[in-house]
Amino acid sequence: MSASFGARLTTAVSLRGPLCVGVDPHPALLDAWGLPATAAGLERFALTCVEALAGEVAVLKPQSAFFEAYGSAGVAVLERLIAEARAAGALVLLDVKRGDIGSTMAAYAEAYLADGSPLAADAVTLSPFLGFGSLAPAVDLAERTGRGVFVLALTSNPEGAAVQRAEAGGRSVAQAMVDEAAARNAGASPLGHVGLVVGATVGSTDLDLSGLHGAILAPGFGAQGATVADLSRVFGPSPRHVLPSSSREILRHGPDVTALRAAALRMRDSLAVAHLH
Numbered sequence: 001m002s003a004s005f006g007a008r009l010t011t012a013v014s015l016r017g018p019l020c021v022g023v024d025p026h027p028a029l030l031d032a033w034g035l036p037a038t039a040a041g042l043e044r045f046a047l048t049c050v051e052a053l054a055g056e057v058a059v060l061k062p063q064s065a066f067f068e069a070y071g072s073a074g075v076a077v078l079e080r081l082i083a084e085a086r087a088a089g090a091l092v093l094l095d096v097k098r099g100d101i102g103s104t105m106a107a108y109a110e111a112y113l114a115d116g117s118p119l120a121a122d123a124v125t126l127s128p129f130l131g132f133g134s135l136a137p138a139v140d141l142a143e144r145t146g147r148g149v150f151v152l153a154l155t156s157n158p159e160g161a162a163v164q165r166a167e168a169g170g171r172s173v174a175q176a177m178v179d180e181a182a183a184r185n186a187g188a189s190p191l192g193h194v195g196l197v198v199g200a201t202v203g204s205t206d207l208d209l210s211g212l213h214g215a216i217l218a219p220g221f222g223a224q225g226a227t228v229a230d231l232s233r234v235f236g237p238s239p240r241h242v243l244p245s246s247s248r249e250i251l252r253h254g255p256d257v258t259a260l261r262a263a264a265l266r267m268r269d270s271l272a273v274a275h276l277h
């Protein structure tokens with residue numbers, strides 16, 4: 001890939017609007033869609049999501065665990081989902097929340113971010129609990145291959161705050177992640193390849209995001225209770241480079257392709273009042 005992830009994301013959002021739809025095939029959703037909890041049911045679910053959404057929304061975010069639960073057959077479905085969603089024009093953010101050290105982190109990076117890997121996506125989620133620097137193999141490889149990473153900073157779950165808002169060296173752990181990401185993005189145009197995850201449910205972030213120069217994935221819309229109004233509460237009146245993400249709130253409108261697509265487009269349109277840019 002020749003263009004950087006920052007450039008590709010900026011283009012996708014300007015053409016398709018700021019929305020990421022999570023593809024989370026919960027067993028309960030498969031059941032609600034009249035599908036069996038098997039690899040065949042998973043495949044139908046995934047391909048329905050591609051048909052309904054991949055030609056419309058900027059980013060699709062499959063959650064790897066729901067595919068891994070079916071073993072190698074489930075991982076094969078994930079590979080197909082990634083390929084077909086990308087072919088339909090969506091960027092694919094693979095939600096794996098990986099974080100490890102040294103050569104092991106390098107192996108994860110190869111799996112998700114190397115050209116030619118069967119599971120290579122446009123970006124992945126990473127967990128920095130072993131230290132932001134331990135993520136370097138993925139951050140470096142993503143930069144070389146025109147891909148991106150989204151590093152957890154302030155997550156949408158209530159348990160996150162105790163660790164992420166803790167102070168270390170005069171700033172919160174989350175602010176340290178922001179600062180590390182900002183350093184990696186310095187000088188990139190139009191946007192660096194290191195994004196962050198800040199949940200739309202977190203209330204006041206107490207973060208200085210002004211120097212980040214990267215995208216912010218904001219999960220928590222819908223099923224976890226965040227609303228469009230929360231965007232300005234969390235990110236200020238005119239949030240920059242924020243990509244709201246929602247899974248169950250949209251997926252519950254399937255399996256009808258038209259209804260599923262319409263739900264995503266409604267959410268995308270409702271986000272217009274948040275003045276994302």
Ligand SMILES: O=C(O)c1cc(=O)[nH]c(=O)n1[C@@H]1O[C@H](COP(=O)(O)O)[C@@H](O)[C@H]1O
Pocket residue numbers: 022024063095097125154155156157197198199219220221222223224245246247248249
């Ligand atoms: O990295 C993520 O995607 C993520 C980070 C976070 O802070 N909170 C969070 O909910 N997520 C993911 O976003 C999705 C949320 O799904 P819904 O609650 O159904 O919209 C799940 O796949 C979560 O794993």
